[in-house]
Amino acid sequence: MSSFKAVVIRQNEAAATQSVGFESLDDADLMEGDVTVRVERSTVNYKDGLAVTGRAPVVRRFPMVPGVDAVGTVETSESALFAPGDRVLLNGWGVGETHLGAFAERARWKSDWLLPLPSGFSPDEAMAIGTAGYTAMLAVLALERHDIKPGAGPVLVTGAAGGVGSIAIALLAGLGHHVVASTGRTEEADYLKSLGAAEVIDRASLTGPPKPLARERWVGAIDAVGGATLANILSMIRYDGAVAACGMAGGLDLPGSVAPFILRGVTLYGIDSVYAPKPVRLAAWERLDRDLDRAKLARAMRRVPFDGVIEAARDIVDGKVRGRLVVEIG
Ligand code: NDP
Numbered sequence: 001m002s003s004f005k006a007v008v009i010r011q012n013e014a015a016a017t018q019s020v021g022f023e024s025l026d027d028a029d030l031m032e033g034d035v036t037v038r039v040e041r042s043t044v045n046y047k048d049g050l051a052v053t054g055r056a057p058v059v060r061r062f063p064m065v066p067g068v069d070a071v072g073t074v075e076t077s078e079s080a081l082f083a084p085g086d087r088v089l090l091n092g093w094g095v096g097e098t099h100l101g102a103f104a105e106r107a108r109w110k111s112d113w114l115l116p117l118p119s120g121f122s123p124d125e126a127m128a129i130g131t132a133g134y135t136a137m138l139a140v141l142a143l144e145r146h147d148i149k150p151g152a153g154p155v156l157v158t159g160a161a162g163g164v165g166s167i168a169i170a171l172l173a174g175l176g177h178h179v180v181a182s183t184g185r186t187e188e189a190d191y192l193k194s195l196g197a198a199e200v201i202d203r204a205s206l207t208g209p210p211k212p213l214a215r216e217r218w219v220g221a222i223d224a225v226g227g228a229t230l231a232n233i234l235s236m237i238r239y240d241g242a243v244a245a246c247g248m249a250g251g252l253d254l255p256g257s258v259a260p261f262i263l264r265g266v267t268l269y270g271i272d273s274v275y276a277p278k279p280v281r282l283a284a285w286e287r288l289d290r291d292l293d294r295a296k297l298a299r300a301m302r303r304v305p306f307d308g309v310i311e312a313a314r315d316i317v318d319g320k321v322r323g324r325l326v327v328e329i330g
Contacts, residue, residue, distance in 0.1 A: 002027065006104030007309060009051065011062040018054045020310060031100050033108035034079045037072035037088060041123045042102040042327040043130035044304065044312045045069065045163060046249060051096060052313035060098050067102030068095055069130040071123040079111035087117040091131045092274035103309055105330050115281060120289035127326045128301035129288055132163030135273040137284040139222040139244035140171050142269040146242040148220040150176030153238060158182045158203065159224030159249050160192050166323040168222045169195040170296040180218065182206055188322060195296050206232045212259035227251025234260040234268065246271035300324050
């Protein structure tokens with residue numbers, strides 16, 4: 001039995017509070033699964049920030065190791081799908097929520113949750129994309145299914161300086177769309193333009209009380225914010241346009257009206273990355289390989305040492321993180 005370092009969230013039942021810190025775990029602490037992985041890289045998503053800070057009830061089993069994304073090398077496998085030495089990629093499946101996650105030097109997971117690391121990406125690049133970037137791709141695919149073509153009109157991206165937003169801008173601009181980036185950090189305008197945003201707007205213009213219908217502005221939108229922002233966006237989408245909603249950084253509610261749906265034929269697509277089936281994931285990673293400009297990905301990425309991951313998780317829910325963080329675990 002060998003020990004390994006992990007971030008562990010524990011709950012104090014009596015006080016209903018939680019604590020988080022580094023601990024030494026051993027193999028007996030690992031949960032069920034048929035593949036043991038030496039974790040090399042992870043990343044910090046908004047959800048990891050919610051888990052570490054306890055600001056939303058993301059963790060549903062204690063003790064928990066947070067971390068919803070990983071790249072690692074298989075150490076042992078009882079599955080025919082993977083052999084020791086294989087490089088694997090994990091995104092979601094309740095890891096970091098109900099099953100011990102990726103902020104650890106070792107993990108045991110189900111082979112059904114793992115994909116071979118796509119050959120077009122280094123471990124750092126795959127984690128610079130991570131759940132945030134793969135979700136951005138799922139949202140782009142939803143707009144494509146709606147037949148929103150480059151040149152059809154401006155496409156809005158909210159939470160633009162965050163992880164989903166940064167990758168969504170790079171993808172949409174790379175495909176030839178006119179991208180409008182909405183941010184609370186207008187000082188990041190140069191960064192957003194370097195990813196391909198054609199225009200940058202202040203997110204405050206989308207947070208007032210939503211009208212049932214407002215001036216038609218965008219043919220489509222990718223929204224990482226939710227709440228009044230999503231309601232305002234829906235009221236501003238052009239006739240027959242669509243919104244891909246994937247986030248709640250500004251709220252879980254949706255304080256709008258049905259007017260955009262019944263008077264403008266607007267469509268609202270829901271995006272879930274966590275339990276998306278394997279063929280959907282493979283298709284999204286294939287498109288990321290084909291369409292994501294690696295220089296823009298590098299611009300959006302910053303490395304964090306394993307020891308800095310708890311602080312980084314706190315920073316992300318405080319809106320202090322730009323783009324994507326890659327955590328160097330092993
Ligand atoms: P980030 O923190 O990197 O990005 C979120 C961005 O939202 C911030 O950078 C900020 O952008 C903006 N924002 C933050 N707080 C507020 C606020 N109160 N009001 C308006 N805007 C705000 O997180 P991620 O990109 O990792 O995730 C974004 C959202 O998408 C989260 O809610 C996350 O839970 C969700 N998500 C959902 C997934 C799914 O499967 N559906 C998968 C991945 C993420 P700026 O400073 O530019 O304004």
